[in-house]
Amino acid sequence: MYVVMIGTAGNQRYIFSSGKRQEIVGASDLIARVNGAWADEAMASVFPGFEPSWRVGDGHDAELLTAGAGTITALVRNRDAGRRLVTEVTHRALAEAPGLHVCGVVVATPEPVNGIGMTKARTELAAVREARPGPQARFLRLPLAEDCASTGLPAQALHREGRDEPFRTRSAASMAKLRHFPAALDRLAGDAETDRSTMREIVDRLGLEADWVAVVHADGNGFGDLFRTLGSLVDGDQAYADALRTLSRGVDACARRAFRVALDRTAREPEAVTVSGRPPVLPLVLGGDDLTVVCEGASALPFTRHYLEAFEEETANDVSLRPMLHRLERPSLGAAAGVAIVKRNYPFRFAYDLAEELISVEAKRVKEWGSALAFTVLFESSAPDLSRIRRSATLAGGSAASASPYLVGQGADGPRAERRRWADLLRRVEALRRTDPVSGELLIPRGAVHDLREGLCLGAEVARARFALLRTRFAGDRARLDALAELEGDPGQLVWTDRSGDEERTVTGLMDAMAALSFLPVKEGGR
Template sequence: MGVSIRVRVVSFEAWNITRFMFVTGKRREIAGASELITCLDRRWVQESLREVFGQGYGAGWRIEECPAELLESGAGTAKVLVRGEGEARRLVAAVTGRALRQAPGLDVCGVVSGDFEWGRPGGLHRALGECAEGLAGVRTALPGPEARFLRLPVVDSCRATGLPAARVLRLPDGSVEARSAESAAKWRAYGRQGEGEGLGRLAELAGTRPRALAEVVEHLNERAEWVGTVYADGNGLGRVFGSFERCVEGESNRAYADAFRAFSAGLQECTREAFGCAVAELEGLGAALKGGVVPVLPLVLGGDDMVALCAGEWALAFAEAYLRAFERLTAEQEAVAGPLGRLEEEEGAAGSSGGVGLSACAGVAVVKPHFPFVDAQRLAYALLREAKQVKERVPGPCSGLSFHVLYDGTQADLGRLREQCTLAGTPAGASGEGVTRLVAQPYVVGDPAPGVAWVRGRRWADLLERVAALMARGLDGERLLPSSQVHAVREALFVGPRVADAQFAVMRGRYGGRGLECVGGDAGSVFWEEEPGGRWVCGLLDAMDAVGFVPPAPDEAATVGGGADAALAGERA
């Protein structure tokens, strides 16, 4: 039966990460917020463990011989095994107290599970599930920052967060502003002239020096023409953790704990390595700024989550490279692939412990640099949720990507944007009266399972092929497909599918053989049927949006950049 002791799980989570990070449009404060979020798993839990259990605490503690054990930490979460209820509650108070003092405005929740007998198999899995349910209730009941920072006596408002000002902050340009305690904490984390701990940690993640990354922050803040917000998230982790007992070799709680810790650590390592691989790929494409640093600022790299800011013209290439690297690395990492393989075998699906990895999805919102970042973040997250369709449509690990280049700042709601691109009716020759969608997103990254009709025309390579056709130039330097003709088809799309096909037929008659077949769909139409009897979709709008925001093929004369090549998209707004 194993060691007869009673154990509880203490689970922590920083749950308002999105608001805390993106409530301001200041890149320096966003970088400082990223640092404070990671303090939960990097500092506060370890410091609190030493406070509660003594300075002798170490990472090697195991619950069989010691009063506590750090089970897992990362991405603004932590899980600890504790023997006594009193010690567990003291640990929650110590961690959340540190969060309140050092990162005002960041909501950190802690819950304690019921106790279970360590020697009885299955107890740890049930306790983790109990904590997950308990955190949901605590998050709902916890008052937000606005309720904790009251305005009596009357004080000035912080220009960054809207909360009551707590102090006057001197900015790098010499000016002073009234700022809240939350804003001031982010500035301290960023550090004077970008030399603080926060930027140092982010620079290490980005594989560069703090001063070089400070140049990236300055570029994104002041000089970038477009800025991309990239959200990426692994697929199927809820299913894995919900059934993790089937991923473990052996039934004991010790085997479960060791496998859980190794899986979580391996997943975080894959996320960070995938980020590094994507940055290196951009560097190989010539994305580096003066000084050799690639314009990508990592904000969240933990668990299966990745959030980053990137110069807009490289954001799509970065996201696609990250998804490919994440799939490859999770299949190669034994601590991740091993448990996944056992779960696949348990469920009777194809796969083995040596080559089963995870896929991921990403959403990319490309906006102007001074567009409110809280809105850009919401759009990127909505695009991520849209990209999750891929895991429902394609069996097996398969990544997906959705994106939007926002020209009209008054319409940052993805639901409204997609509604405008959904029309009643079908192209000429189609049977029945169905629905036509003017975009084909999300796009599939990687190698989808063969025989899935839905992926036709939706592979990332299909999008790149359409973009290449729109950007291609002849020997005289003129575009092979004139922008005026492409825009005529675009305008016809919003009139109706049959009008668009008629305009496309005119263009085919004049410019056939110039790559126009890459832009079109079925039987000379600009549309294709995604599945037999399903909707009709079009890839032209996606390709026009992507022009200037994906790297050209090496033999293309066109240059990448949201300026010159965005001329093709000039009438999109």
């Protein structure tokens, strides 16, 4: 028996190597084809008559275990057949997706479907990736070639985006992505339960009209450990294979349903931005526990919150996952998300790196508590560095200022989530946005809010003094001002001590509320 594992690498770099929306969308479709149409056709070619219902335990020559997010795992009885399977997929990628890194391994093991066999295959695949030259090595600079205007790779052709646009140089990778753009629109329309014309409008809006856009990346909490320990939860090789397949497909189905639920809920938000009734959201990666979307800035935070909550709900209610969750003694599966909101023309590859860093540094810090989202709004044009961004607004003495991440879903009900629940962020934003019902003017002027922020940068006591002066100035609306305070019975306190990490930090939610002010519309009284 042999484990065949084929996977893509550097997916986000491949998707965001260009700032052109059509190329980004086309790249996401090519990755989806690796574990989709290309995998199906390769299995049928190597194993005539193959059906997804095949099981090696029933005497068949192959069994498909998982297929999602650019990765395929299968069991085969013959080593040469496994190698032909790898060859079919990788040759297809070389021909139709130049620049995409795809490789595979065939690993012999006495017990191919247990956790040890899968771990061995993953380890060998990582070693093969490391040893092989990267995709950049395929694009030689001799003989000399002009650079692609989109990716910087050697140009292969001339292309113009519109009838009145000039011809520009394009590389083989860029042309492949552009060719797959129409098919990608159909796939995205299916994911979002809309039509191709609406998806095209969304692409145009994000590329030409939106002032702020966001890259949202979400990743499951503890899924790596779950897959690695799966063998200890079941008895027998076939039971392990069935559990692995069920878990993989179940999580994938839950993520897709959660995505659609999040779109519907986002469209019903107050002051929601929509295109033909759908939020301007492009799902670039939607498979397994991974989600990467590009969306308009005003939709980013509500969509992310709704997705995380819907993902918990869907995994809790999924019949196929229920036995596994029962063994794990968990009511549902959670996820962490990073949201990087940037200007429309900002390089997406930097925005994605920032979203990924928000997950690993902040959102994953509280993964034991439940689903969480961390966000930042980038007001500068330099390459982002999260630690520098957070240090740029610190309290006197160097303590961190941001209260990020924020807990949503079931984790927000726990006592540890106090003051960093989604409802807490909404409370602060609503306090800053409240207007006089007669004049329409802000009850808390922006100048006063920035004065508080300056006080926070000078120290907690300075902020307390300035807040006391503000309460005296606006004595008629102290209740609204006190909504900014963090400690019950102490209306002057804008900071608190956070103990969620390895060390205590003094944090505040005011900075986050100010950053989210333009991207998180709320109705009177909060939500």
